[in-house]
Amino acid sequence: MSELAIRDFEPARDWREFALLNYRTFRDSIPPDEPVNEDEFRRHHHWLLGHFAPNDPGRNKVFVAELGGRYAGHCWIGSQTDFFTRRVDPWIFDLSVKPEFRRRGIARALHARAEQYVRATGAPFLGLQLMAHNDAAAKLYERLGYRARAVSMKKKL
Numbered sequence: 002m003s004e005l006a007i008r009d010f011e012p013a014r015d016w017r018e019f020a021l022l023n024y025r026t027f028r029d030s031i032p033p034d035e036p037v038n039e040d041e042f043r044r045h046h047h048w049l050l051g052h053f054a055p056n057d058p059g060r061n062k063v064f065v066a067e068l069g070g071r072y073a074g075h076c077w078i079g080s081q082t083d084f085f086t087r088r089v090d091p092w093i094f095d096l097s098v099k100p101e102f103r104r105r106g107i108a109r110a111l112h113a114r115a116e117q118y119v120r121a122t123g124a125p126f127l128g129l130q131l132m133a134h135n136d137a138a139a140k141l142y143e144r145l146g147y148r149a150r151a152v153s154m155k156k157k158l
Contacts, residue, residue, distance in 0.1 A: 003068050003069030003070075004068075004069075005066060005067070005068050005105075005106070005107060005110055006065065006066070006067045006068075006100060007064050007065070007067075007110055007111060008064070008065055008112045009062075009063070009065070009073055010055070010056070010062075010063030010064065010065050011065075012056040012077065013094075015063075015072065015075075016056065018072040019055065019063070019065075019075055020050060020076075021096050022072075022074065022075065022097050022099060022109065023046075023050070023075075023077070023097065024043075024046050024103060025097070025158055026043065026095055027046055027049070027095075028039075028046075029135075030132045030135070031132075032132065032133075032134050033134070034157070043150035046094075047073070048084040053089055053094065054078050054099075055094075056102050059080045060079060060080075061077060061078060061094075062077075062115075063075055063076065063078070064076045064078075064079045064111055064114050064115060064116060065109050065122045066098070066102075066107045068102055068105070068107065071102075072099070073098060073099055073102040073107050074096075074097050074099060074102060074108065074111060075095065075096075075097060075111070076093060076095070076096045076111040076112065076114070076115045077093070077094045077095040077096075078091055078092065078093055078094070078118065078119065078127075079091075079092055079094045081091055081128060090117045090124065090125075090126045090127070090128050091122070091124045091126070091127050091128070092127070092128045092129060093112075093115060093127065093128070093129035096108060096111055096115070096129070097114060098111075108141060109141075112145055115127070128150075129142065129147065
């Protein structure tokens, strides 16, 4: 197996791969039984990237995983304000690995680097959100020590 490298995001070098994988992850986050207008979703994703600015190091940190010199995945860390306490915590907005690179420890390596980074800032928590239908991610995050804090529910009418 080629050597895995985790490095800082370089917008000029990584933007296209980042945006494509992020789009796929966000699109896959929509439950299969909820139809979406694809053109509207593309516009919304474009807005999300502009609004949350993963390429702004003053607001975010992104790590890139490379395997054999190829873009394999990324971990995008921003911040989220807690709805109840109003505390602002570091938050994983996106931890994604391309399908052809999965099950090789890349997500764990990206998460370890993200956790190391967040610990160095002195933050007491690191949060994330995942969709209920993403069993593989839920199992990974539980193994990494995450526990459910809230449950969002929706009813189809």
